[in-house]
Amino acid sequence: MSRLPTWIGQHLAAVRAIIVLTLITGGLYPLLVLGIAQAAFRNQANGSLVTYNGKVAGSSLLCQEFTDPKGNPLPRYFQPRPSTAAAPGSKTGFGCDPNYSGASNLGPNNPALLKNVQSYKAAYAAFNRVPPSAVPPDAVTTSASGLDPYISPQNAADQVNRVAAARRLPVGEVRSLVARYTQSRTLGFLGEPRVNVLLLNIALDKLSVTSGG
Numbered sequence: 390m391s392r393l394p395t396w397i398g399q400h401l402a403a404v405r406a407i408i409v410l411t412l413i414t415g416g417l418y419p420l421l422v423l424g425i426a427q428a429a430f431r432n433q434a435n436g437s438l439v440t441y442n443g444k445v446a447g448s449s450l451l452c453q454e455f456t457d458p459k460g461n462p463l464p465r466y467f468q469p470r471p472s473t474a475a476a477p478g479s480k481t482g483f484g485c486d487p488n489y490s491g492a493s494n495l496g497p498n499n500p501a502l503l504k505n506v507q508s509y510k511a512a513y514a515a516f517n518r519v520p521p522s523a524v525p526p527d528a529v530t531t532s533a534s535g536l537d538p539y540i541s542p543q544n545a546a547d548q549v550n551r552v553a554a555a556r557r558l559p560v561g562e563v564r565s566l567v568a569r570y571t572q573s574r575t576l577g578f579l580g581e582p583r584v585n586v587l588l589l590n591i592a593l594d595k596l597s598v599t600s601g602g
Contacts (some may be wrong), residue, residue, distance in 0.1 A: 449585055452538045453483040462516065464555040466593070467497045467540070468549050469586045470527045471509050472533030484535055506530065517547045539583035542571050556597050562584050566592055 393401075426434035437449045447453045455466035462468045472484030473493045495502035509529040514521040525543040545567045553563040570589045574580050 402406060407504050439591065441594070447587050448538075449587060450538055451487055451536045453587060454485050455586075455590060459545060464516075464551055466590050467545060467552060467584075467586050468516075470537055470540055470544070471505075471529065471531045472535040472537075473531050487536060490534050490536050492535060493531060515548075517551050519547050523547070538585055538587060539572075540586055542567070542584060544583045545571070545589070552593065556593070558597065562596070563593070566596060 400584075413509075419504060423434075432438075439446050439449050452469040454460075454541050455463050455468060457463060469485065474486050474489045474491060476486060476489055477486035493502065493505070495505075506529045510521050510524045513524050513528045525541050525547065527541045528544050528547070541594060546564070549567060550560060553560045556563075567589065570592060571582055571584050573582055
């Protein structure tokens with residue numbers, strides 16, 4: 390029979406429980422999950438990194454800029470959708486900075502949002518030489534995270550002529566590449582068809598090297 394007061398015994402039991410649960414939930418369980426992830430889902434667990442010429446080009450889960458040092462979009466690359474994921478005051482293009490992930494938080498009737506949409510539409514139409522009325526929605530709106538790595542098939546199709554001209558490649562060849570990198574709905578019914586911009590641009594670089602463009 391314990392000689393310790395009841396309240397002390399209860400506190401010691403609580404401390405023992407905390408120690409055991411901390412070891413299980415804070416040590417053993419995370420190590421178990423890490424081991425399973427590395428064994429079964431190594432690529433996803435390590436950030437879905439994409440390599441090109443032996444170097445990490447980025448993550449297939451995050452958008453990234455394809456701009457010149459002044460932040461101007463490069464005509465030879467497919468461009469991602471607009472992004473507000475940028476440091477305050479940044480003027481380096483679309484954003485896509487994972488350190489500043491987030492949406493603009495502007496409501497649908499906010500004048501600033503409507504002004505941004507019109508600005509994006511005018512820039513997109515001029516850059517890709519398409520009518521403003523034909524600009525797809527994802528080309529003028531940002532995602533909730535600001536890091537969406539995908540664009541719609543229509544968005545990609547609008548950029549084909551510009552990319553082909555900049556690289557001196559046949560339009561049909563670039564269009565076929567877009568079709569090859571167009572992903573269907575997940576499980577056949579979730580989400581919408583989409584094109585991963587980073588994967589498409591890497592394939593485009595490889596194609597240009599092969600074609601001498």
